[in-house]
Amino acid sequence: MRSRAHFRSHPLHPMLVHFPIAFLVGGFVADLAATLFDLPDLQIAAWYLVAAGVVAGLIAAVPGLVDYFAVVPPHSSGKKRATRHLITVVSALTLFAIAWALRGGPGVPLDGVVLVLEAGAVVLLGMGGWMGATLVVRNQIGIDHRYARAGKWKESHFDDPGAVPIVVARRDELEVDQMKLLHVGDRRVVLARSNDGYVAFADRCSHRGGSLAGGVMACGLVVCPWHGSQFDVHSGRVCAGPAEETIEVYPLEVVGDEVRLTLR
Ligand code: FES
Structure with a gap:
């Protein structure tokens, strides 16, 4: 018998994903408002929000990958959903990272391409978030659903x-x-x-x-x-x-x- 860490039920990934979602959507909204209402200070805040969101997304991805490989049952509908969730969220993060790199710095005036990339990334983030929520509430990934007298997970x-x-x-x-x-x-x-x-x-x-x-x-x-x-x-x-x-x-x-x- 080989012993190995047990990853059965830990809510770390579902808890951590709130941070990148808040930062990235907040960054996009700030950029949009800064462009519509000519508020350069808001644009500076957006620069930091998007940077924080991409970093927070990478951190949240670590327990997400552990769930993907060690918790989601193989050859199941949940695994297919988890694969789609992974691809969608990685695409969203990549688009945000490209948009952030293109804008050049916190005080640089925004290019319309940046806003379009961020808008696309927000749509992908919404889709990925919906699939992630379904993985939690329907596939019970990250939920301790043990029953009475089940004992410790073995x-x-x-x-x-x-x-x-x-x-x-x-x-x-x-x-x-x-x-x-x-x-x-x-x-x-x-x-x-x-x-x-x-x-x-x-x-x-x-x-x-x-x-x-x-x-x-x-x-x-x-x-x-x-x-x-x-x-x-x-x-x-x-x-x-x-x-x-x-x-x-x-x-x-x-x-x-x-x-x-x-x-x-
Ligand atoms: S996967 Fe078991 S009842 Fe649907």
């Missing part, structure tokens, strides 16, 4: 052993209705404990790829956090949609104090 990494069993937990590691996310090679598997003992199933909802390890487990069912599909944790069958296809389940055995998983 996650472990293993090299892919092929068809050889691997020890993935101690017998008493999980309480009934608790789950643990396993990364085995490039596969994601949920280890869970039901009233009937340990079970293992794919960490991918068959509807749109939500992470079942981030869902709720109770009474032998796991509930997907994205749209509420329910699966039997023993057979993988769908008990409630919108999912229509079963999820894969994997054989486990408990030998002495060890819980052993075999991936076919």
Whole structure:
């Protein structure tokens, strides 16, 4: 087993993005007002606001990239949305940076091209912000949505052993209705404990790829956090949609104090 930092639920990116949005939109509005009403002092303020906004955007991008690579479930609708969000926001920041570089300095009179670039960047920022908000409220990225008695978030990494069993937990590691996310090679598997003992199933909802390890487990069912599909944790069958296809389940055995998983 390889230990690695767990990035499951931290709101750092959603909190930090307020700063670049405020600075950059404020910079554009100040530039617009300075041009319309001939207010050169406001234009100087805009120069600093846009510079601060680009720097704040780069800082906010760091936890955003961590979320993108370590938290958003792969092969899911959330991952596609996160990719569009990333491209849109990077494009907006790039346009703002180009506009800022073109204007030459805080006291230099504004070129119309700068305003057009900033306007385009604000539109992109709005689109990217909308997608980012959807990632939070619908895909629950950056939200701690653990349920009662779920226990602490557990996650472990293993090299892919092929068809050889691997020890993935101690017998008493999980309480009934608790789950643990396993990364085995490039596969994601949920280890869970039901009233009937340990079970293992794919960490991918068959509807749109939500992470079942981030869902709720109770009474032998796991509930997907994205749209509420329910699966039997023993057979993988769908008990409630919108999912229509079963999820894969994997054989486990408990030998002495060890819980052993075999991936076919
Ligand atoms: S992704 Fe839609 S119910 Fe799981």
